[in-house]
Structures are given as structure tokens and as C-alpha cells.
Amino acid sequence: xxxxxxxxxxxxxxxxxxxxxxxxxxxxxxxxxxxxxxxxxxxxxxxxxxxxxxxxxxxxxxxxxxxxxxxxxxxxxxxxxxxxxxxxxxxxxxxxxxxxxxxxxxxxxxxxxxxxxxxxxxxxxxxxxxxxxxxxxxxxxxxxxxxxxxxxxxxxxxxxxxxxxxxxxxxxxxxxxxxxxxxxxxxxxxxxxxxxxxxxxxxxxxxxxxxxxxxxxxxxxxxxxxxxxxxxxxxxxxxxxxxxxxxxxxxxxxxxxxxxxxxxxxxxxxxxxxxxxxxxxxxxxxxxxxxxxxxxxxxxxxxxxxxx
Numbered sequence: 001x002x003x004x005x006x007x008x009x010x011x012x013x014x015x016x017x018x019x020x021x022x023x024x025x026x027x028x029x030x031x032x033x034x035x036x037x038x039x040x041x042x043x044x045x046x047x048x049x050x051x052x053x054x055x056x057x058x059x060x061x062x063x064x065x066x067x068x069x070x071x072x073x074x075x076x077x078x079x080x081x082x083x084x085x086x087x088x089x090x091x092x093x094x095x096x097x098x099x100x101x102x103x104x105x106x107x108x109x110x111x112x113x114x115x116x117x118x119x120x121x122x123x124x125x126x127x128x129x130x131x132x133x134x135x136x137x138x139x140x141x142x143x144x145x146x147x148x149x150x151x152x153x154x155x156x157x158x159x160x161x162x163x164x165x166x167x168x169x170x171x172x173x174x175x176x177x178x179x180x181x182x183x184x185x186x187x188x189x190x191x192x193x194x195x196x197x198x199x200x201x202x203x204x205x206x207x208x209x210x211x212x213x214x215x216x217x218x219x220x221x222x223x224x225x226x227x228x229x230x231x232x233x234x235x236x237x238x239x240x241x242x243x244x245x246x247x248x249x250x251x252x253x254x255x256x257x258x259x260x261x262x263x264x265x266x267x268x269x270x271x272x273x274x275x276x277x278x279x280x281x282x283x284x285x286x287x288x289x290x291x292x293x294x295x296x297x298x299x300x301x302x303x304x305x306x307x308x
Contacts, residue, residue, distance in 0.1 A: 004040030044095040049102035072106040115257040146258040193277035
């Protein structure tokens with residue numbers, strides 16, 4: 001069987017029933033954009049380790065990819081699709097051996113954790129409060145709860161239970177079968193992302209205003225009740241930063257800012273991990289080791305002050 005034929009069969013019969021729609025779409029995009037064109041015409045048993053490694057080196061350098069050189073993270077995602085599909089082919093008896101584990105992955109640098117300074121955070125809050133831009137109150141909510149953007153935009157007003165937020169879903173942008181934009185709602189990123197977040201007393205009045213605003217059932221929407229696309233809300237945030245003269249950072253920097261401020265306040269890692277929806281405190285430690293180092297330095301300097 002040709003690899004391209006197997007890939008499409010694998011997507012529809014092995015991937016689609018087992019994963020979220022967003023993952024299925026992402027895998028399908030990788031298959032059509034990056035894999036089928038270069039490897040699709042080979043028979044499954046012709047996909048030798050050396051051939052797969054040459055392909056990997058090619059997309060890393062840009063020589064084997066029409067769109068130019070790909071980032072190591074993207075290449076690793078492509079390798080993951082190849083490995084999963086070849087493992088399924090071997091299990092199904094479509095090929096005599098599994099060779100996907102012999103691909104050498106490119107090294108990936110850990111992402112730098114970027115957050116807003118105290119001064120930048122204060123400017124963002126003043127701008128949003130000053131203009132009473134209720135739609136953008138979600139930015140402040142994320143800075144004080146660590147919500148992801150998909151979780152924020154999927155929140156319904158009924159998900160606010162007194163002084164707590166119940167996170168049970170997330171959303172992302174997609175297209176229907178006609179290529180028309182649609183917003184898809186699914187379960188959160190991981191099972192541990194289903195959680196309850198206490199709302200800091202300071203921003204409870206802000207949340208109450210959001211609950212009364214507009215005609216939508218969603219906590220964050222336009223005044224006329226129009227559902228907001230994730231990309232549209234990200235763009236509004238980018239324009240806010242530009243207007244304030246604050247260097248560009250992605251929306252996820254709000255989550256990093258919350259985490260950093262929580263550490264500065266002395267929040268223990270287990271509690272922080274539960275609020276962020278991480279699987280366990282180890283995940284939090286892995287992601288925020290640099291921020292923890294700064295916190296440890298501050299704590300040690302405090303101890304030093306006692307010796308005066």
C-alpha cells in the first residue's frame with residue numbers, strides 16, 4: 001500500500017475516533033502539507049530509516065519543503081505523525097517492521113517564559129479599566145487566574161459559581177466543510193485542566209460586570225452577543241499592547257504573568273499547579289524553573305536581611 005493511501009485511512013479510522021477534533025485537523029494538515037508530497041508515493045515497506053532521516057534533514061534545512069526551512073518544533077510534530085502512522089501500519093499488518101523509532105529528532109530549545117513587568121501590568125489594567133472596555137476585561141481575568149485564552153472564551157456566565165470559576169471546556173477556531181469560520185468547543189487541554197479556580201476578591205466586581213454585559217451566554221463577547229474568534233481576541237490584545245507602547249508578547253504571556261506573580265507572593269507549587277491545571281507540580285516546576293530561581297533568590301535575600 002502506498003504511504004499516502006495508508007495515511008488517509010489511518011487519519012479517518014485510527015486518529016479521528018480517538019482524539020479531539022483539533023488534533024485530528026492538525027494531523028490532517030501535517031499529512032497534506034508536509035508528508036504526502038515527499039513520502040506519499042512510497043510503498044510502506046520502502047520507508048527505510050535512511051530515507052526517513054534524509055527527509056527529516058531536508059525539511060530542517062528547507063531543501064525538502066516548498067514553504068522553506070521549518071522550525072525544529074514543527075519538524076518534531078511531523079515526526080510524531082510519521083511515527084504514529086507507521087506504528088499503526090505495523091500493528092495492522094500493513095508493513096513487516098516498524099522503523100519510525102529510528103528517526104533522529106532535532107534538538108529543541110526550551111521556550112523562554114515571557115511575562116509582563118509590574119509596571120506593564122499596571123498600564124494594561126489602567127487602560128482597560130479606564131476605557132471600561134468590558135470585552136477586554138478577560139485580559140485582566142487571565143492575569144489574575146492563569147486561564148488559557150481558549151478556556152476564557154469558552155466560559156459561560158453560569159460557569160461563575162459565587163467566587164469561583166468552573167473550567168470544564170475550551171474553544172478554538174476552525175472551519176466547517178465549506179471552509180467557513182466556526183468556533184469549536186471541546187474539553188480542556190488535558191483532564192487535569194478541568195478545575196475550579198478561586199477568584200481573587202479584588203476582581204470579583206469586574207467579573208460581576210462581565211456577567212451582566214451583552215446578550216451572549218458567554219462571559220466574554222461583543223456587546224451585541226456575537227461570539228468572538230480566538231484569533232480576533234488575540235488581535236485585540238496585540239493592538240492594546242501596541243497602543244500602550246509595550247513590546248509584543250503573545251496572549252499566553254498573561255498566564256505566565258499570573259504564575260510569576262503567584263510565585264512572588266509565595267504560593268506553593270502544588271496549589272499553583274492545581275490552579276494552572278497542570279498534571280502535577282513537576283510539570284509546573286519544569287515550565288517555570290527560571291521564575292522559581294528568581295523567587296528563591298528573593299527568599300534567600302530575605303533571610304540575609306535577618307543577619308543584619
